[in-house]
Amino acid sequence: MKKGLTETCYRFFTNLSNPTRLAALEQLMTKPLSVGELAKTLGQEQSMISHNLKPLLECNIIAIRKEGKRHIYTANKETLTPIFSAIENHAQKFCPTGGTCLKEEKP
Amino acid sequence: MKKGLTETCYRFFTNLSNPTRLAALEQLMTKPLSVGELAKTLGQEQSMISHNLKPLLECNIIAIRKEGKRHIYTANKETLTPIFSAIENHAQKFCPTGGTCLKEEKP
DNA sequence: AGTTTATATGAATAATTATTCACATGAATT
DNA sequence: AATTCATGTGAATAATTATTCATATAAACT
Numbered sequence: 001m002k003k004g005l006t007e008t009c010y011r012f013f014t015n016l017s018n019p020t021r022l023a024a025l026e027q028l029m030t031k032p033l034s035v036g037e038l039a040k041t042l043g044q045e046q047s048m049i050s051h052n053l054k055p056l057l058e059c060n061i062i063a064i065r066k067e068g069k070r071h072i073y074t075a076n077k078e079t080l081t082p083i084f085s086a087i088e089n090h091a092q093k094f095c096p097t098g099g100t101c102l103k104e105e106k107p
Numbered sequence: 108m109k110k111g112l113t114e115t116c117y118r119f120f121t122n123l124s125n126p127t128r129l130a131a132l133e134q135l136m137t138k139p140l141s142v143g144e145l146a147k148t149l150g151q152e153q154s155m156i157s158h159n160l161k162p163l164l165e166c167n168i169i170a171i172r173k174e175g176k177r178h179i180y181t182a183n184k185e186t187l188t189p190i191f192s193a194i195e196n197h198a199q200k201f202c203p204t205g206g207t208c209l210k211e212e213k214p
Numbered sequence: 215a216g217t218t219t220a221t222a223t224g225a226a227t228a229a230t231t232a233t234t235c236a237c238a239t240g241a242a243t244t
Numbered sequence: 245a246a247t248t249c250a251t252g253t254g255a256a257t258a259a260t261t262a263t264t265c266a267t268a269t270a271a272a273c274t
Contacts, residue, residue, distance in 0.1 A: 017122075
């Protein structure tokens with residue numbers, strides 16, 4: 001890990017360590033969506049979606065484009081795809097019981 | 108992203124979204140270390156190191172082996188290397204100003 | 215210009231997470 | 245078996261982060 005990356009990682013991981021933001025990203029990985037569409041899909045208030053999209057945008061984990069009064073957000077797949085893949089791989093290899101492993105110590 | 112991965116990701120990212128844990132991982136990426144060695148290197152209390160290693164171990168982000176009274180921890184490089192690489196790549200491409208980008212909206 | 219629609223933001227509160235301190239456990243040494 | 249060394253853990257407090265609500269901004273429509 002290069003010098004300074006710890007700070008970058010911290011902001012990055014903090015950004016992703018939130019269920020609402022992860023759920024939003026999960027949707028955005030499938031297709032670009034507006035704030036209102038995300039709010040509706042996730043069943044949450046618009047202001048909460050806006051609040052949560054902000055830090056993702058600041059870190060360029062998502063991008064924005066404005067179509068009239070609608071703000072369309074897109075996921076940064078270049079960054080997110082390899083990270084989600086790595087975690088998926090980790091889950092398969094190191095969490096075979098799907099969460100139960102969290103309570104056990106490795107043999 | 109597969110179903111259920113959101114939850115895994117959440118625990119995973121929560122685990123990594125902490126400066127102490129990241130600093131510990133940064134050390135462990137270079138070589139295996141005991142709790143005491145980590146505490147000394149990071150300039151923090153032993154109990155804090157223990158508290159922070161626990162969730163990393165539970166998610167198998169690190170592994171433990173016991174040598175007498177010393178507990179030696181090792182980083183799960185298979186998982187961590189690709190993730191850190193992806194973030195390093197992200198930082199280079201999307202945070203060219205090294206953190207200042209966090210305050211700006213993309214052009 | 216006024217109204218509606220879509221999104222963002224500030225400030226207060228609620229919830230979560232981190233940190234510290236005191237102490238428990240357990241292996242090695244005398 | 246008592247002591248020392250290394251680590252883990254519980255509980256209290258401190259700090260951070262999330263959520264909500266009220267309101268601001270800004271584009272489109274009448």
